[in-house]
Amino acid sequence: AQSVSQHNHHVILSEAASLELGCNYSYGGTVNLFWYVQYPGQHLQLLLKYFSGDPLVKGIKGFEAEFIKSKFSFNLRKPSVQWSDTAEYFCAVNGRDSSYKLIFGSGTRLLVRP
Amino acid sequence: NAGVMQNPRHLVRRRGQEARLRCSPMKGHSHVYWYRQLPEEGLKFMVYLQKENIIDESGMPKERFSAEFPKEGPSILRIQQVVRGDSAAYFCASSPPSGRVSGANVLTFGAGSRLTVL
Numbered sequence: 001a002q003s004v005s006q007h008n009h010h011v012i013l014s015e016a017a018s019l020e021l022g023c024n025y026s027y028g029g030t031v032n033l034f035w036y037v038q039y040p041g042q043h044l045q046l047l048l049k050y051f052s053g054d055p056l057v058k059g060i061k062g063f064e065a066e067f068i069k070s071k072f073s074f075n076l077r078k079p080s081v082q083w084s085d086t087a088e089y090f091c092a093v094n095g096r097d098s099s100y101k102l103i104f105g106s107g108t109r110l111l112v113r114p
Numbered sequence: 115n116a117g118v119m120q121n122p123r124h125l126v127r128r129r130g131q132e133a134r135l136r137c138s139p140m141k142g143h144s145h146v147y148w149y150r151q152l153p154e155e156g157l158k159f160m161v162y163l164q165k166e167n168i169i170d171e172s173g174m175p176k177e178r179f180s181a182e183f184p185k186e187g188p189s190i191l192r193i194q195q196v197v198r199g200d201s202a203a204y205f206c207a208s209s210p211p212s213g214r215v216s217g218a219n220v221l222t223f224g225a226g227s228r229l230t231v232l
Contacts, residue, residue, distance in 0.1 A: 004156060036223070043117055044205060044223035090156065100147055100209070100221065101173075104156030 002027045004091050006105035013081055014113050021076040021108050023065075023091035030096035033074040035065055036104075039087045047089070050074065061085070083114045116141065118224035119188075120206050126230045133193040133200070135227045139208030145169075146189040147221060148181055151203040163189055196231045203228045 007022045025031065035047040048059025055067040065076045074091060091105040119138040127133050139146050145164055149157040150173075162170040163183035174181065178196075183189040193200055207221040 006156075009154075034220070038225075041225070043225040046220055046222075049220060092157075100145075100162055100170075101159045102149075102157070102221065104149075104151075104158070106154060106156045 002093075002103050004093055004103050004105035006089075006091055006108050008108050009106065010109050010111070012111045012113065015083055016080050017112075019076070019078040019081045019085070019110070021089055021091075021110070023074045023076065023105060025072050025074065025091075025093045025103070027093050027095065027103065031093050032096060033065075033067060034092040034094075034102065035059065035063070035074075035076050036090040036092060037087045038090070044090070047076070081110075081112050083112050086110060086112045118143075118206055118208050118222055120204075120224035120227050122227060123225065124228050124230070126232065127196050128232050129197055130195050133196050133229055133231075135191040135193075135204050135206075135229070136188040137191070137206030137208075137224060138188040139206075140222050142210060143208035143222070144211050145209045146183050147207040147209070148189075148191050149205045149207065149223075151205065151226070153202070157205055160191075193229070196229070198231045201229055201231045 003026045005024045033050040036044050037047045038044045047063055048057050050057045050067045058064045063078050067074050089108045092102040094102050121136050147162050148160040150160050151157045160173040161181045166185050178194045180192045203226040205226045207223045209221050
């Protein structure tokens with residue numbers, strides 16, 4: 001079955017701490033991978049995406065993610081978080097057939113304490 | 115350039131009432147998608163529409179749920195005779211005319227409409 005697992009549902013960090021949010025997927029075939037973020041009261045926006053090429057993807061606001069095909073993982077990282085990174089983060093996948101049917105993880109709520 | 119606009123942002127209904135959620139796609143986008151996020155779960159695809167056409171409704175519950183995207187006006191997700199299990203966040207997304215999510219064509223989401231059924 002196609003699925004995305006985000007292991008950490010809630011994460012609390014202090015400012016300047018490093019962040020790594022886990023994402024593992026189960027999907028037959030070649031995939032595209034996404035991280036979306038929803039800041040409080042705002043729309044769900046794309047943080048970064050992987051379609052092909054360099055498995056280390058850099059996104060907006062200093063975030064990056066690494067696609068490790070052998071581990072079926074696409075973990076999100078940031079070396080030093082800020083209070084403004086407080087948000088909910090969603091990992092998603094679709095097939096290389098570019099289906100509009102994204103499969104989402106259940107999300108990780110990140111709280112960064114000042 | 116306004117993004118995907120959804121309203122209402124919050125809606126409270128009693129069991130048995132109707133809920134109508136509206137979505138205006140980004141300017142230039144003619145494809146609309148509805149996703150639902152139940153508590154503690156990820157967003158799940160419900161339906162894909164183009165103007166006056168339902169392209170794929172494979173994720174829609176078989177009863178009480180309907181969606182439309184008329185020639186004029188926003189897309190509407192309608193839930194009749196709501197039950198407590200319908201309480202969820204309903205997200206709308208749009209994309210340019212293609213129907214394919216590729217490197218240059220990702221879904222743009224709205225802020226969601228949170229439905230609470232008492």
